[in-house]
Amino acid sequence: MNITDVQVFVTCPGRNYVLVKIITDQPGLYGWGDATLNGRELAVASALRDHIAPLLIGRDAGRIEDTWQFLFRGTYWRGGPVLMTALAGIDLALWDIKGKQAGLPVYALLGGPTRAGALAYRHCDGRDAAEIADNIRAAQAAGYTVFRAQVDVPGTAHFADATWLDRTTYPQPFETTPYLRAMPRLFEALRRDLGDAPEILHDVHERLTPIQAARLAADLEPYRPFFLEDPVRPEQATSLHLVRQHSTTPLAMGELFHHRWDCLPLITQQLIDFIRVDIAHIGGISEARKIAAIAEAYHVQMAFHGPPDVAPITHAANVHVDMAIANFGVQESSVFPPQVAEVFTGIPTLAEGLLRVSAAPGLGIEVDEAALARYPYQPGEYLPTLRRADGSVQDW
Ligand code: KDG
Ligand code: MG
Numbered sequence: 001m002n003i004t005d006v007q008v009f010v011t012c013p014g015r016n017y018v019l020v021k022i023i024t025d026q027p028g029l030y031g032w033g034d035a036t037l038n039g040r041e042l043a044v045a046s047a048l049r050d051h052i053a054p055l056l057i058g059r060d061a062g063r064i065e066d067t068w069q070f071l072f073r074g075t076y077w078r079g080g081p082v083l084m085t086a087l088a089g090i091d092l093a094l095w096d097i098k099g100k101q102a103g104l105p106v107y108a109l110l111g112g113p114t115r116a117g118a119l120a121y122r123h124c125d126g127r128d129a130a131e132i133a134d135n136i137r138a139a140q141a142a143g144y145t146v147f148r149a150q151v152d153v154p155g156t157a158h159f160a161d162a163t164w165l166d167r168t169t170y171p172q173p174f175e176t177t178p179y180l181r182a183m184p185r186l187f188e189a190l191r192r193d194l195g196d197a198p199e200i201l202h203d204v205h206e207r208l209t210p211i212q213a214a215r216l217a218a219d220l221e222p223y224r225p226f227f228l229e230d231p232v233r234p235e236q237a238t239s240l241h242l243v244r245q246h247s248t249t250p251l252a253m254g255e256l257f258h259h260r261w262d263c264l265p266l267i268t269q270q271l272i273d274f275i276r277v278d279i280a281h282i283g284g285i286s287e288a289r290k291i292a293a294i295a296e297a298y299h300v301q302m303a304f305h306g307p308p309d310v311a312p313i314t315h316a317a318n319v320h321v322d323m324a325i326a327n328f329g330v331q332e333s334s335v336f337p338p339q340v341a342e343v344f345t346g347i348p349t350l351a352e353g354l355l356r357v358s359a360a361p362g363l364g365i366e367v368d369e370a371a372l373a374r375y376p377y378q379p380g381e382y383l384p385t386l387r388r389a390d391g392s393v394q395d396w
Contacts, residue, residue, distance in 0.1 A: 001026050001061050001101065006053035006090075008035075008045050011372040014337020016041045017311040019367060020048060020089035024061045024097060031061075031096030032367050034280050034313035035089025037081055039382040047086040056090070062101070064094045068286045072259075084258045084283045091284025092317055092363065099362035106317070106363055110289060110324035117354025118322035120333040121146035121201065121226075129189035136190070136198055143352040146199040146226055146330055151186045173389045176208060180216055187223035199226040201252070206230045206395040207386075210239035217247035226330070227252040227274050227303070233395060234262070240271040252276050255305040259283060260291045267298050274329050278305035280314040285321060292325045301329025308334040312347040316363045319348045319355050331355055342371045 005023040010016065018041050020033040037044045052071065059067060071087050072078045099106045107113055122144045124135035128151060136147045183202065190200060202225060208216060213231035220228060227250040232239050234256040243251060252274035257263055259282055266272045275295050279288045292302050302325060304318040315334065322328045333355055341347070346365040348355045358364045386394040 001029070001097075003056050003059050003061050006048070006056050008048045008053070009367075009369070009372055010041055010045050010377040011343065011375045012378040013339035013343045013372065013375040015309055015340070016377055018045050018048075018085075018089065019311060019313070019372070020093050021367070022056070022061065022090070022093040022097060026101070029097060029100060031093035031098075031100065031362060032313055032365055033089035033091065033093030033096065033284070034311040034317075035085050036280060036310050036314070037085040038307075038309035040082060041377065043082045044085045044089070047082055048089060052086055052090065061094060061097050064091065064098060064286060067091075067094060068283065072283065079258055081258060081281055085281050088280045088282065088284040088314075091286050092279075092313055095285050095317070096313075096362040096365075103361050105357065105359050105361060106285065106320040107323040107357070108359075110285075110321065113323045114326060115323060115328065117351075117356040118319045118328065118331040118348075119146060120144065120331050120350055120353060120355045121148055121199075122333055123148045123150070123335075125150040127151070129186050129193070132186070133190055133193040136194060136200075140198065143350070143354075145197075145353045146201070148332075149186060149190060149200050149202055151182065174207065174386045174394045175389055176212055179207070180212060180219070183216060184219040184223070187220055187225065191223050196224070201226040201229060203229040204231045206233045206256070208232060210242040213240075214243045214246040217243050217249040217251070221247050221249050225249055229253065229276065230255065237262075238265050238269065238271065240266065241269070244271055250274065252303055254278075255281075257282065259287055260294060263291055264294070267295050267300050270298055270300070272300060274301050274303040276303045276305050276332075278310065278314070279317045279321070280310040281305075285317055288317075288321050289325070292321065292327060296325070296327040299327075301327050303329045304331060306332035306334055308336055312336065312340060312344045313363060313365050313367075315348055315355075316346065316357055316365050319357045320363060322355075323357070339375060343368055343375065 002025050007021040009019040018035040023030045035044050122139040124147045126132035132149050229252040250273040254276035386396045
């Protein structure tokens with residue numbers, strides 16, 4: 001079963017996505033992968049079209065691990081976000097093919113289901129505690145039990161654009177002092193309003209120094225957050241030692257990591273409780289299951305990144321791995337723009353707070369190529385840059 005073609009599509013059904021279709025010499029046997037890197041889509045598309053696709057023609061599509069090693073080590077340049085996202089696109093498409101060839105869903109190839117579905121969390125961002133509480137109540141009515149709370153910071157912030165509420169809300173400009181005071185007040189207000197039942201987490205988005213992160217983790221402790229995500233920057237992640245020393249608030253990190261070696265220090269030193277790698281940015285399912293196995297040995301749970309800026313194929317891959325591993329923690333869920341449903345079928349479904357994939361062979365996602373052609377790439381979809389009051393750059 002040899003690869004005869006690797007096609008790359010860049011489409012924008014409300015968000016820019018880079019999709020990979022690998023075609024084999026078996027009639028009708030092909031696979032879809034996602035290689036979306038938010039704001040750098042064309043760099044990945046070029047890596048795939050110009051450098052990777054020509055290397056794959058004629059290779060055995062069934063040799064997933066060998067292809068992974070070939071692209072990661074065999075081509076010398078390993079590592080960064082562009083190449084690891086390109087590799088993920090190939091890896092996901094090959095797992096899709098493997099499942100279709102076997103007539104089995106990918107979770108069955110990974111060892112079979114260990115649970116009924118993947119416990120999902122929902123973004124419930126808002127301008128203030130009251131709006132977040134309302135959003136949590138609405139999500140509770142839809143069956144969710146775990147929620148992400150992001151809020152404006154009194155005195156410094158305003159929401160210029162309400163459409164950002166569905167993504168992540170950020171104060172502009174951003175100063176850490178009011179932020180560090182606002183977050184414990186937010187959690188206190190949410191607990192007063194909603195009680196103990198909702199599991200509530202917060203994403204710091206790498207904006208704090210280690211000692212500030214330690215302060216926040218300690219101040220949030222009475223309100224029992226589900227986890228505190230990305231409290232410090234990834235460049236010196238072992239500074240989480242300082243945060244650990246000062247609190248028992250569970251910590252999560254990993255969406256900016258590229259492979260298992262980025263994760264190793266945090267896992268083996270037990271500096272985090274949840275690892276949040278993005279399957280689309282760490283080279284796909286092959287790498288994800290290795291990270292899960294390492295994490296399992298250290299009692300770290302998996303919480304794969306699941307933002308709307310990766311395509312539904314990655315969301316399906318998340319749930320296939322979540323279903324099969326023992327150390328699943330929680331799955332971030334996203335609401336896609338409505339046009340996404342015109343392009344993709346088989347997107348994971350949510351019921352009673354659990355994300356599920358069907359038992360269809362492969363990843364279970366089909367892509368309508370006529371529909372994606374109606375939504376050409378939109379240049380300039382970059383992440384906003386957060387700045388401090390003095391105009392200097394802050395982590396977003
Ligand atoms: O492209 C960046 C987003 O994926 C990121 O900002 C989302 O932090 C995020 C999250 O936890 O979903
Ligand atoms: Mg995050």
